[in-house]
Amino acid sequence: MLDSGISSRSALPAEPERRGLRDLQQAARPVLVALPALGLALGAYAFFFGAKSWAGPIWAIATLPVLVMLLIEIVASLRRGDVGLDIVAALSMTGALVFGEYLAAIVVALMYAGGQYLESYAERRANREMTALLSRVPRKAMRYRDGQLEEVGLNAVAPGDRLLIRRGDIVPVDGTVDAGIAILDQSALTGESIPVQQRAGDAVMSGATNVGDAFDLLATYRADQSTYAGIVRLVEAAQRSKAPMARLADRFAMVFLVVTIVLSGGAWFLTGDPIRGLAVLVVATPCPLILAVPVAIVSGISRAAKTGILVKGGKALEIMARVCALVIDKTGTLTHGEARVTHVQSLSSLSADELLRIAASLDQASKHIIARALVQEAQQRDLPLALPTDVVETPGEGLTGRVDGMSVIVGGRTFVATRTPGAKEALARSKHPSGAVTVAVAVDGRIAGILVLADELRSGTAHLLRDLRAEGVERIVLATGDRPDVAQAVTAGLPLDAIHSELTPENKIAVVKAEKPHGPVMMVGDGVNDAPALAAADLGVAMGAKGAAASAEAADVVLLVDRLDRLLLGIRIARRSRGIALQSVLVGIGLSFVGMITAAFGYLTPVEGALIQEGIDVAVILNALRALGGGVRANPS
Incomplete structure (x- = not known):
């Protein structure tokens, strides 16, 4: 019924048309809320101050813009093959106008437009951390050329160019400190609030902010090949994605639509009173089923991004919430990856x-x-x-x-x-x-x-693995290319179910597949040799702070901060978000059905039904937004 903003069908030819419609909807939403609100107030004034005959027409006219926009959305959805609960809203407004229930029509129009605006606000708030990453993309760079400084577009920067990074600048490309000491704020990338200090020769990640004195950077990659560009691509993909739960909500929408029409038609047919059927339609408009899931999933993705966990989409978040087996690499994952x-x-x-x-x-x-x-x-x-x-x-x-x-x-x-x-x-x-x-x-x-x-084991690894088991990860398996004696010595005392050593990339894929009978498998790695296994797993997680670009591209989740405890935090965020989504759906749908049955028996008028349903919608959206907040913590590593 409502466009969640995380639907992904970018490969369809109609995508530009869909973007144009979404832009039109976004621009029109404030107006569509203001018009029925103004119409309701003017009609109420006419009704109570001696011009009752004008109240109905005023309410009817103020309803029409919302209904027209809604019909445009429905036609566009049907052309894509999507059947949503927008139809219920259109039927309830149309029925109210046909049967002269003008007050009910304007209330439904106001509640529907207000519900869309509220969902839009909720998603904007949920997307705030993701949008912040996109808004920080640098456009220009200061490059040394022939003893002079010149400002150039990022596309002109090539490996080997020397750039001046001024105080307050965002590092435009990956590189190394060429001269000076760099003091960098990487909080937007990793969630770490403490600036890091890099000396001459140290690697610098694009997207970090220079909070110290100016320094020279020697570019090692082009802008489109750098870390920050990759992160932006992942963020954009995450924003376009649609979670399995959201797709499930789409399938339920058809069932809910059929049930609503049957209840409404049945109430009208058995009692001969069309107003009862109308009241059932009104109570079902709009539906918390497709309000709650997108908001909760986007909120979870945004919450994860704020802590340095880049989840590529709703599907990845939903799978992370159900992980039962973990296959983990050693070098650079369980260990620091350097001598x-x-x-x-x-x-x-x-x-x-x-x-x-x-x-x-x-x-x-x-x-x-x-x-x-x-x-x-x-x-x-x-x-x-x-x-x-x-x-x-x-x-x-x-x-x-x-x-x-x-x-x-x-x-x-x-x-x-x-x-x-x-x-x-x-x-x-x-x-x-x-x-x-x-x-x-x-x-x-x-x-x-x-x-x-x-190459030492990361501090707190044993405690972290035990916490992962407590979160429902039943199997934890080591997959490494190192010798058996090295693997055994480094992992001694860790709560592992199996240790596989001297593995080739093909062998790691086999280990991942062998664990799939235990449930959804998460693979964690950081090297190029881990990329095939990351792609083969139900959920691939890459240590992206220092890991290879190939592993980050193959993974579904990228840990932007070089801390393994973010794995536990990500699972907790995913499970909390999924739980909140399910809770909102079950409670919201349950209350909607109660309201529909009550209306079918004649205990609710159309106006009362609209007000009750709007209360339900507001409650489930606010509940779904809890996925943005606290209630989730990770143990330090």
């Missing part, structure tokens, strides 16, 4: 911090991922790094050079042992966890120590 220093073992008189400082100082000359991890750890500990000299790098093995006048060797065990007398025996006695990476350090010809790096 971090977990232990510094000194084998000499050097302290742990001094050993790390010396090794990181030499590693400044290398682009290797392990070298970057050591430098980052030293910077986080505020260790003063020295400038290395005489550096010679053996790619993939290690470096030699001088730091503060000392001869330093940093690299793998074999690389250091072959260049340092007595190092082989000392290194053989050291121990490290399975799956960890070790970096040996020698200073002035003697073994100095070992740095242990590992």
